[in-house]
Amino acid sequence: MYVNTKDILEKASKEYYAVPAFNINNMEFFHAILDGALEKRAPLIIETSEGAIKYAGNGDILKGARYFVELVRLFADSVDIPIALHLDHGKHFEYIIAAIKAGYSSVMIDASEEPFEENMKKTKEIVKIAHAAGVSVEAELGQLAGVEDNVSAEESVLVDPQQAKIFVEETGVDFLAPAIGTSHGAFKFKGDAKLDFERLKTVKELTKRPLVLHGASSVLPEYVKLAEEYGADLGGAKGVPEEELKKCVELGINKVNTDTDLRIAFIAGLRKYLKENPKEFDPRHYLGAGKKLVKEVVMNRLEFLGAAGKA
Numbered sequence: 445m446y447v448n449t450k451d452i453l454e455k456a457s458k459e460y461y462a463v464p465a466f467n468i469n470n471m472e473f474f475h476a477i478l479d480g481a482l483e484k485r486a487p488l489i490i491e492t493s494e495g496a497i498k499y500a501g502n503g504d505i506l507k508g509a510r511y512f513v514e515l516v517r518l519f520a521d522s523v524d525i526p527i528a529l530h531l532d533h534g535k536h537f538e539y540i541i542a543a544i545k546a547g548y549s550s551v552m553i554d555a556s557e558e559p560f561e562e563n564m565k566k567t568k569e570i571v572k573i574a575h576a577a578g579v580s581v582e583a584e585l586g587q588l589a590g591v592e593d594n595v596s597a598e599e600s601v602l603v604d605p606q607q608a609k610i611f612v613e614e615t616g617v618d619f620l621a622p623a624i625g626t627s628h629g630a631f632k633f634k635g636d637a638k639l640d641f642e643r644l645k646t647v648k649e650l651t652k653r654p655l656v657l658h659g660a661s662s663v664l665p666e667y668v669k670l671a672e673e674y675g676a677d678l679g680g681a682k683g684v685p686e687e688e689l690k691k692c693v694e695l696g697i698n699k700v701n702t703d704t705d706l707r708i709a710f711i712a713g714l715r716k717y718l719k720e721n722p723k724e725f726d727p728r729h730y731l732g733a734g735k736k737l738v739k740e741v742v743m744n745r746l747e748f749l750g751a752a753g754k755a
């Protein structure tokens with residue numbers, strides 16, 4: 445069934461497990477993720493970036509948002525696991541309103557690169573509009589290093605826990621993404637992963653809200669290796685190890701944003717298939733090879749984050 449993201453995350457927050465939120469851009473990734481969640485009996489959060497919406501709408505924002513709602517609802521309505529659709533990193537009013545209008549379960553207002561007061565003001569405004577439409581809201585505090593939807597921060601600015609407390613109380617936001625040292629993409633750390641667990645723990649204690657970890661892909665060496673074996677160049681790729689993610693879940697993370705891991709798995713499967721089947725040109729066959737590995741990654745994450753069996 446199609447549900448409000450808040451319902452999925454409040455249960456996860458009470459019981460201290462996390463639900464991965466998987467980014468999609470097209471039908472193939474959605475089918476693979478759905479199959480994985482059904483097999484694992486897990487609640488599911490599908491999310492799309494502004495870029496994904498523009499892509500799916502072939503340039504038309506409202507059409508893109510409506511496309512994803514139609515796709516996700518069509519399948520969600522006929523299965524018995526809870527499924528939510530979330531707008532990831534909403535930075536422009538236009539996209540946020542399009543998502544709400546189209547029927548998304550939740551939206552993220554990401555004004556994290558703006559001063560605290562401005563972030564709070566914008567978040568408050570979106571909360572008012574979204575809640576009136578029965579849509580829940582995520583916001584972000586602090587900044588992730590690297591490129592975050594066209595905005596790049598040289599170094600990460602970690603969340604201030606005292607500010608987080610004020611922020612959730614003032615804005616009424618439903619879930620919060622605190623920056624604790626992760627970054628987006630396939631190249632997160634030069635050396636070992638460095639996450640601020642103490643800070644995370646304090647944010648949970650002070651906010652008592654479902655918390656979101658962005659930039660949470662693990663960039664599993666086995667998939668990177670497979671992709672490279674078949675021609676990819678991903679030298680230096682590094683993610684957040686699964687053990688570190690489990691620790692984050694123990695400390696109160698409930699939504700684990702995952703995009704890069706699916707992209708790498710898909711490209712590994714696709715490259716291998718094309719190399720091994722040079723006569724093949726049926727898209728259902730070569731895209732199917734990518735989907736198979738995406739489903740594998742999805743099932744593994746649902747399992748170790750504790751979402752498996754929770755539907």
Ligand code: G3H
Pocket residue numbers: 467493494495496532533592593628629703704
């Ligand atoms: O947070 C960023 C997500 O991985 C989506 O990125 O703008 O390339 O779709 P995108």
Ligand code: 13P
Pocket residue numbers: 467532533627628629630657658659660661662701702703704705
């Ligand atoms: P990854 O790039 O680590 O998959 O992070 C995705 C994300 O945070 C989407 O909002």
Ligand code: NA
Pocket residue numbers: 491530531532533552582701
């Ligand atoms: Na998000």
Ligand code: ZN
Pocket residue numbers: 533628658659701
């Ligand atoms: Zn993110």
